[in-house]
Amino acid sequence: MDAQIPDDGLKWFGEGFDGFPRRLPDDCVECIIHVIDQKLNSSSAIRARLTEILRAANDLKKRHLRDYIWQRQHFNLNLLPRPDLARSDISQASKATPFLKGRTDFGDSVADEWLIVWLLRELSSQFPNAWIRVYDTDGEFLLIEAANALPKWLNPEIAENRVWMNAGHLKIIPLENGLTSQNLTLQDALNIIRQTPDKLLIESAVEQEAFHRLREYPYAISSSLHNGLITIPRRLAYLLHRNPAYISPAIEAFYLRDPISLKPLSTKDTATLVFAPEDFVTVSLKFTKVGFAQLRSQIFDAPPAWTGIIPRLQDEKVMVGMKLACGFEILLSDPQNQDNREVREMKLLLEDIESGEEVLPDDAEISSWPKTEGDEKWLDIDYNDFEKELSGKAASGQQTTKDGFGDKGAQENLRKMVSRFEDFMKDDEAGVDGIDDISGSEDGDSEDDLKAEKSDIDDVDFENAMRETQAMPKEQLEQSGLLAEARVLALQDAEDASDLEEDEEIREILRALGEELQGHGALDLSNGRIKKDDAEEIGPGDEELIYDYEDYNDVDLGLAENMLESFKGQAGMSGPAGNLMRSLGVNMPRDEDGD
Numbered sequence: 001m002d003a004q005i006p007d008d009g010l011k012w013f014g015e016g017f018d019g020f021p022r023r024l025p026d027d028c029v030e031c032i033i034h035v036i037d038q039k040l041n042s043s044s045a046i047r048a049r050l051t052e053i054l055r056a057a058n059d060l061k062k063r064h065l066r067d068y069i070w071q072r073q074h075f076n077l078n079l080l081p082r083p084d085l086a087r088s089d090i091s092q093a094s095k096a097t098p099f100l101k102g103r104t105d106f107g108d109s110v111a112d113e114w115l116i117v118w119l120l121r122e123l124s125s126q127f128p129n130a131w132i133r134v135y136d137t138d139g140e141f142l143l144i145e146a147a148n149a150l151p152k153w154l155n156p157e158i159a160e161n162r163v164w165m166n167a168g169h170l171k172i173i174p175l176e177n178g179l180t181s182q183n184l185t186l187q188d189a190l191n192i193i194r195q196t197p198d199k200l201l202i203e204s205a206v207e208q209e210a211f212h213r214l215r216e217y218p219y220a221i222s223s224s225l226h227n228g229l230i231t232i233p234r235r236l237a238y239l240l241h242r243n244p245a246y247i248s249p250a251i252e253a254f255y256l257r258d259p260i261s262l263k264p265l266s267t268k269d270t271a272t273l274v275f276a277p278e279d280f281v282t283v284s285l286k287f288t289k290v291g292f293a294q295l296r297s298q299i300f301d302a303p304p305a306w307t308g309i310i311p312r313l314q315d316e317k318v319m320v321g322m323k324l325a326c327g328f329e330i331l332l333s334d335p336q337n338q339d340n341r342e343v344r345e346m347k348l349l350l351e352d353i354e355s356g357e358e359v360l361p362d363d364a365e366i367s368s369w370p371k372t373e374g375d376e377k378w379l380d381i382d383y384n385d386f387e388k389e390l391s392g393k394a395a396s397g398q399q400t401t402k403d404g405f406g407d408k409g410a411q412e413n414l415r416k417m418v419s420r421f422e423d424f425m426k427d428d429e430a431g432v433d434g435i436d437d438i439s440g441s442e443d444g445d446s447e448d449d450l451k452a453e454k455s456d457i458d459d460v461d462f463e464n465a466m467r468e469t470q471a472m473p474k475e476q477l478e479q480s481g482l483l484a485e486a487r488v489l490a491l492q493d494a495e496d497a498s499d500l501e502e503d504e505e506i507r508e509i510l511r512a513l514g515e516e517l518q519g520h521g522a523l524d525l526s527n528g529r530i531k532k533d534d535a536e537e538i539g540p541g542d543e544e545l546i547y548d549y550e551d552y553n554d555v556d557l558g559l560a561e562n563m564l565e566s567f568k569g570q571a572g573m574s575g576p577a578g579n580l581m582r583s584l585g586v587n588m589p590r591d592e593d594g595d
Contacts, residue, residue, distance in 0.1 A: 025105070029113045029136045031120055032186075033077070033100035036194050037129040047098040050079055053127055054100060060119055064218050069225060069245050071109030071288050072252065075116050077102040107252065109290045111224040117142070118217045125168035131193055132165040142170065146209035161189040164200075170207040171200040226292045227284055227372040232321040234279045234360050235353070236328060239346055241361070241369065244286050247324070249342055251291040253334065254327030255298065264333040265303040265326055274332055274350065275325045277306045281363070282317060284372045285324075293379060295323050513576045 024030055035049045057077055065075075077100045106112035113136065120132050138144060140159045153175055154162070161184040162173040173184065173192055184192075193200070216223070232240075239246055253261070270276040287295075300323055302310050312318045328346075337343045352358040566576070 024103075024135070024137050026137050027072075027107055028103055028105050029116055029134065029141075030103045031077075031101070031116070031132060031134040033120075033123070034097070034131045034190060035099075035127075035129055036131055036190070036197075040129070043098055047079070049127070049129070050098055050100050053077075053123060053130055054079060056126055057119065057123055060122055064221055065115075067244070067286070068115075068221060069248055069286055069288050069291075070104075070106075071112050071248055071290055072107035073105040075102065075104050075112075075119060107290075108294075109224075109288055111220075111288070111290070113141075114213045115217075115221060115224075117211075118214045121165055121168060121211070121214065124165045128167045130166070131190075133161070133163065134165070142210040143206075145212065146206045149203070149205040149209045151203070151206075158183060160184065161186050164189075164193065166200075169202050170210050171202055172206070174199060174201050224289055226287045226289050226376075226378075227374040228287065228292065228320070228376075229282055229317055229371065229373045230285045230321045230324065231280050231282045231315070231317045232285075232325055233275045233277065234281050234366075235350070236275045236325055237281050237283045237366065238353070238358075238360050239328075239349060240285060241283070242349060243342075243345070246328075246342055246346060247285065247287060248291060249337075249340065250324060250327035250331045251287070251294055252327075253331040253337075254300075254323055255294045257327075257330055261330045261334055262303075264329055265305070268304040270305050273305060273329060275328055277309055277322070277325070280318075280321075281366050283366060284370055289378065292320075295320050295327075296379065298323060300326070513580065 033050070033053060035046050035053075037046075037049070040046050040049060054077055057075075061075065080099055080101050081096045104112065104116060106116075117134055120134055124130055124132050135141065139156065140163050142163055143150060143154065143156075143159050154172065158175070164171050164173070173189055264273075267273070270278065302313060302322060303326065306322055306326075309318065309322070313322065331337055332343060332346065349358065353360060
């Protein structure tokens with residue numbers, strides 16, 4: 001019996017084809033809000049309630065996000081179908097139930113995505129008849145967040161359209177009729193909610209894990225931003241004082257720069273620059289933490305027009321200010337950004353300055369602006385907190401709480417890094433091939449055996465051919481083709497010898513790599529474990545505690561710390577620790593600071 005092909009939702013021509021399935025762009029979060037209420041039995045009543053929800057969403061943003069800076073796009077909701085569509089096509093509008101929909105490109109700022117989830121949960125609490133679904137490129141990311149608490153039947157294949165926020169809770173549409181797998185369309189999900197809302201599940205464990213990141217909101221809104229004193233040209237300070245949100249697109253333009261976008265900065269003529277490196281002022285600027293980290297982490301040489309301030313670049317305020325000013329130059333000079341709303345606004349403000357309608361602020365006015373400088377310790381890793389995170393709360397006799405230095409993903413990544421390195425160091429047979437294919441299967445061994453066997457066969461054929469050629473005259477050799485065959489075998493033998501030479505060179509590199517890692521202390525595996533003498537001093541009441549510690553802390557803290565110290569010693573450049581970790585499948589972040 002042929003296996004049933006799953007329905008992918010695609011209708012072919014003649015079957016009501018309505019276009020190919022659309023995929024949500026990367027780094028985007030999308031939400032839909034439907035109103036389901038038996039008392040609201042007309043489209044106009046539903047539209048009126050959706051308008052109330054839209055007004056409440058705007059009030060939430062005004063109350064909590066007045067000074068917030070979005071990384072790429074701000075949160076916005078739209079009422080669909082649009083009123084203009086209803087007037088132009090009454091029949092189509094009458095069939096479509098009104099709803100709210102929003103899509104936000106959050107870029108690299110995951111904090112923006114979770115802020116949107118918090119706003120939606122607040123809306124669901126205010127409007128019990130609102131049913132909200134939120135998803136991103138990965139699908140039902142709330143279930144991904146709660147993966148450890150999900151019931152076995154709820155897997156990614158059937159999760160779509162089953163997860164909804166309502167009345168401040170996370171509700172899940174269960175399977176029906178004992179089916180182990182059943183895909184739900186959006187319309188099917190809405191029908192189930194409308195007909196049998198009491199059957200939806202509220203799993204407290206799933207809800208707690210899914211909303212775990214929201215526990216600090218709304219306080220976390222301000223904690224995701226960073227304030228810093230930065231030295232920039234006066235013109236730029238004026239723009240950012242008018243609208244601090246201009247900073248995000250400029251940082252992204254700098255972070256994603258390419259040789260073409262850098263051409264406007266290649267000139268030495270400061271008159272051609274919008275923000276010439278002159279008339280500097282130090283002001284307090286507000287960044288997203290992601291944006292500030294992107295500026296700080298980038299290695300960027302001063303453009304020709306900025307060479308005069310190179311001696312001042314030792315000051316971090318000047319260095320970050322130079323990067324930011326260059327980002328604004330790139331943003332305003334790129335023709336692809338001419339339709340960008342922020343770019344148009346900035347150009348209008350600059351035109352007002354040129355025409356004299358606006359005047360740049362003087363030093364007295366700038367001195368009256370708020371001066372706020374945040375702590376940058378969040379950029380650094382404290383090894384004490386790092387070790388506590390690895391050892392877990394049980395190691396210090398504390399019960400596990402919601403608060404923590406990181407999350408479960410960070411712990412798993414650290415364990416993976418140390419585990420892979422320990423496996424590599426303990427593998428006596430690991431060599432050149434061991435690094436290149438450390439996570440592979442046994443296929444590599446079988447291929448090596450085939451190569452060795454083929455090499456042996458080639459050697460025998462070569463010897464037989466040589467014996468035959470010695471007894472043949474030259475004319476017969478040319479006619480038989482044995483001479484050509486001997487040349488081919490000789491070339492293959494030369495290639496094998498060349499491969500052996502390359503293997504020997506790689507072994508020399510590995511030996512040098514090991515010596516350098518040993519010099520940095522990365523191979524010192526003696527630290528981080530519980531010593532035997534310490535274990536003997538454990539009292540009767542601490543025996544259970546140390547067992548919990550050993551079960552939880554399966555990571556060699558000394559090895560992890562040595563590897564990170566060795567990587568930090570590379571100062572953002574390539575080096576033995578970074579190369580080895582990449583070969584083991586672990587990508588390490590760049591850290592240009594030496595403190």
